[in-house]
Amino acid sequence: MTEQRNITIRVPVLARVEGEGALELETRGQDITTLRLRIFEPPRLFEKILEERDYSEVPEIVARICGICPVAYQMSAVHAFERLFGVDPGSWVRDMRRVLYCGEWVQSHALHIHLLAAPDLLGYDNAIAMARDHAEVVRRGLQLQALGNDLIRLFGARSVHPVGVRVGGFYHAPSRSDVAELYVRLLAAVPDAEALVRWAAALDLPAGEQRFVSVSLRHPAEYPMNAGRLTSSAGLDVAVEEFELHFAEQQVEHSTALYCLLKGRPYLVGPLARINLNLERLPAAVRVVLDESGILWPSRNPFHAIVARAAEIYYAVLEASRILKDYSVPAAPYTAVEPKAGVAIASTEAPRGMLWHRYDVNEDGRVVRARIVPPTSQNQARIEADLRHSLEAFGLDHSDDELRRRCEMVIRSYDPCISCATHFLDLRIERY
Amino acid sequence: MTPVAAGYKPQVAVHKFASCDGCQLAFLNLGEDLLLLSSLVEFVHFAEAGPVNPEAPVDIAFVEGSISTAKDVERIQLVRARSRFLVTIGACATAGGLQALRNLADGQAWIADIYAIPAYVESLMSSTAVAQHVKVDLELWGCPVSSRQLVAAVRALLFGVAPVEERDKVCMECKRSQIVCVMVAHGLPCMGPVTRTGCGALCPSFGRDCYACYGPAENPNTQALTRRLEGLGIAPAAIGRRFLSINNGAAPFTEAGLRLMHDHD
Amino acid sequence: METGFLPRGRFQGLLDALHRAGYRCFGPQVRDGAIVYAAVSASEDLPQGMRDHQSPGYYRLERTSSLRYFGWANGPQALKPLVFAPHEVLWRARRLPDGGIEFSTEPPSTDKLAVIGVRACDLAALALQDRHFLAAPQSDPHYAARRARLFVVAVHCSDPSDTCFCVSTGDGPQASAGFDLALSELDDGFLVESGTALGAGVAAALELEVVSAEARAAAARQIEAARERQHRRLPSRNLRAALFANLEHPRWEDVAGRCLACGNCTSVCPTCFCHAGIESPGLSGETSMHARAWDSCFTQGHSYINSVTVRSDTRARYRQWLTHKLGSWHEQFGRSGCVGCGRCISWCPVGIDITEEAGAVCAGAADE
Amino acid sequence: MNELLLPHEAEVVERVNESPTIFTLRLQFCDQSKHARYRFTPGQFNMLYLYGVGEVPISVVSDPQDDTLFDHTIRAVGRVTRGLAQLRVGDRLGIRGPYGHGWPLREAEGRDVLIITGGLGCAPAVSVINYVTRRRQHFGELVIVQGVKHADDLIWAERYRRWSTLEHTQVLVAADVGNTLWPWHVGRVTDLFSQMHIDPRKTIVMMCGPEGMMRIAVDRLRERGIDDSAMWLSMERSMQCAVGRCGHCQFGGKFVCRDGPVFNYAEIKVLLSVRGI
Ligand SMILES: Cc1cc2nc3c(=O)[nH]c(=O)nc-3n(C[C@H](O)[C@H](O)[C@H](O)COP(=O)(O)OP(=O)(O)OC[C@H]3O[C@@H](n4cnc5c(N)ncnc54)[C@H](O)[C@@H]3O)c2cc1C
Ligand code: SF4
């Protein structure tokens, strides 16, 4: 029998997550009385900033919501406007957007795996400490991250808040020689990316299955990125325009992020959810490695997210090289657009999961109202549910330090991006 | 600063306030230089990368983000008190960021508009630059700052000298890169002539107009540029929005933007 | 020197001859909406049929059905970036383990380079840059290395733009010196003239035809027409006295209200030579590079001496530009620093016109 | 051939703190043959390179006859000079030079020599003073005038005291703000001009200091009947190359690094009267 004790753990600043978050946990005996993932990132009120802005300014502004996944914000925004304005920018733009997004997946996932998550799993305080014993792993990770950044640079001139994306396409088409150079590097990175998946799968990850609903886009032909329908492992399959009919955000006292729930229940978005729902859309090379990982996919162990992330890096490297293989410079890298009044909605798959945008636009193409639902708010309820479950499974009789470590590890495995999670919308939609 | 004695690793902190985290990424995106950097300095506080020790005294503090809550106001004082050399990184810390737009609007109403229960949200009505609260030793402009800027600043401080301040206009970098001027050749409303160098003239190099993410250059003639943009057929309010964007809190841009908004109400 | 005729259909022969002589060829090309110098290997790379429309702060290209390769006036670049590089490492320093410093320098790569399509104004500007960078007692080794490898194929200007005024400065439209080869472009081909033995050697390989009297007359007429098309002019070829007598003229304040002080004029000017020293130490601190980069009298750093900026406002900076270019240049180089290429007028984002400003400040000054 | 702008390694052999912000570095080229060949005249300057930081122009202040070491007296004002202030004995730096034209020593022979300096402008003049005092018979009266903002800014007080004891030598020192032990004048340096023992017809003036001070001094000396062409001024401008190429040091048509830094007043009269040139 373990001794009765009341634990209060506060992790005032969560390390190795993007943005500022904290955790509060109180237990009484074997019961968790309080468990709060607190997000105290001060609100930046982006939805208000967007009001009155011209549609053409939006890609620059929304990028600033998050420095880690600016491409995702730009992609959701441009697709929303193009859908409303009735513009099809054509296959070159569609392909290159995919390459750009691959760049962001690779850089974001590589950053998360190596600099944020792996130190947990291998028992180090941070990646720099870890690099002393695992120099090659860290170096491989940094190189993949750099490759992702350079892919973004190819289309965006810089990797954070890239400047190349516009509604209708791109400002600039990379030269063939620039593409050729990156193509060579992509090919060279294929074995590294494959090795990374095997390395991740071989990590000593905590076991344990949980019940949760996965949500991601699904596309009839592709692994989801810029297009598709909203689907869930519980059978949801709707157009992205119908998001508000099924998902609702609510505010809680302890957080500046709003919680997004699907029919009132927590759900998971992100790499694990995507893989769970889109296994058959992955190329054979990736599926083989996943099959050989010893993990049964779809997986119900949230810690497998790190393997999913590695698999998506592998996928993105293959996908970008597939597209860039026969690169040609188009006559124009964009299609001119004519604004229209109406509601612009789109959703794309940010590295951390589905990112939904809605803009109410007037006839001048100016934003009247904006609503953005980022992945972290969608995962927040799920993270709390996981924490509860994982702590109970782990056992509360561990030392405070061990408990704290375990909690952080759980949270981090969702790769929450707290900077994004600061600007969620009002609750008028609760009536649904 | 004094030069670093052999064997001593300067203590460095990276603090975050209201921001997108993109400027800190200039460290994490250093690639293998990140390992080299961590052999030269000791990161004692850098929450996103691991170490959390916000109160440790440090030689250099990098501050990202704007001051937008009452807690921030206290925290930045503490950061200042514990740091020998304080560097603001990025538009948020240096000029209040995009979010400083609320200073020009009704901040409380904005919060009420987004949050059903505004009382839960603890936020000042304003978002301000760090220098409005404490003494800043060096400002690195840019949204985001680049790894090159950070490395140059760290290197100078390791040598014990002040980093070079970049304050020329983007046009200078644009012409050094032999980019064809997009304003002259395409009639685009480029902000380069009033914007500070540092990015490498990225936007003109992509055939598009600069949108001033590096903030105002020294001696910016915002009125002459305004007249030029009007000549290109751009509506005054649209020109105003160009000034009141990423660096809306920087004085020359605030003035130029408000002038346009008010003149043409 | 010897003149011959190269039929249009054999223009590629010139490029081939230059390649055979070991030159990389740079020539005009359309890039990002302007005509710039870039590597060419085939005559198809050249801007056939292109013509330009320029006015203060304005530049646009138009495609016409003309067969000509050189029927346009200068774009934003001169020869300057090819000889006086916008950014160039001058030397490197290395910290030795014992605390010593080791310095090293290497001249830039000196691949032979032939530039095709150079105009008279730019040749005059090159001569001025030569005088500056190659002056005794010691020529600048980096400039000298870039300069020595240069082979110049000039083209007598047939289509000056609205902003050109080389007639007024006496530098064009006909190239009179400083080229290895010079071309007059006619619809059916080129008159080829060599200016140096090197040029004559290349010309000899072209199997030129005899020039007809008609062609010769057409070429002369064309230059005359180009001369007559120009309407801008400076009040005088030497404005030194007039400018320095007017250092407190109200026009300086007036232009300061319009000027962005962005440095575009000095950057596109083919004769401006100001540059700053840039030190870039590597992160490890073990090595450092010392470079020079184009600077401009419109920047603060140009006149900054600890805590004082000598020329702190745009009035003083614009005055420095104009009094130097059109005034003190005479003292330094025995002539004005302006060759009438008109770039600073076209490429000024707000269209400030040097001829107009000089005219306003020096009203009344006539040719001496 | 490719060495025009290349610094040479030099070592700090001795370091003297002149005041809290002013220090003297006594240097020697590491390459002995370079050192042996190195010659300068008073008023010339070197470019000092601080490793990894940059270059600054600094006058040579030592006696040209001293072939063991050469000295630079530097005020720590900005990024490079503050960095130089941290150098210690044994540290290395880069030196190239000497550059420019020094003081008109030949023209000064047989004449009264008036040296007017402000602040650290005294540094480039010290070697002239030493030169004159060592060859006393070749010159007439020597008048040394030095002004500082604050009494604490005066360096080399001992030297001024010593010079004032020499025959045919007058020393006039002023501080805008004095202190309790200040033995000299409190007020503007120009207040002292009426006391100068000079014969305007046979005086040569050498001046170095802030431009504003030099402008006033020139006016006062002209009132006393000194000819424009008898006044020599050392000018300061930004310098990046020091070999007349970078364009930063232009002063009208002059390149201060090459045509100066010492100019005859008659040559620069118009320019000096205009601000922001
Ligand atoms: C002929 C001559 C002789 C001199 N002799 C002496 C002497 O004997 N003793 C002495 O103490 N001083 C002397 N000086 C003055 C000395 O050169 C300056 O004090 C020194 O250059 C200051 O350099 P700093 O880097 O410390 O100061 P800062 O004020 O930091 O910088 C000054 C210089 O750095 C450059 N600079 C700084 N910031 C920028 C920027 N953002 N962009 C571009 N450039 C920049 C500028 O070129 C500027 O001239 C002399 C000057 C000259 C011209
Ligand atoms: S494109 Fe913009 S930054 Fe470049 S020169 Fe023109 S105005 Fe300046």
Ligand code: SF4
């Ligand atoms: S060109 Fe302007 S907007 Fe573009 S990255 Fe540079 S400073 Fe920012």
Ligand code: SF4
């Ligand atoms: S001053 Fe203007 S017109 Fe004259 S050469 Fe320079 S750029 Fe051309």
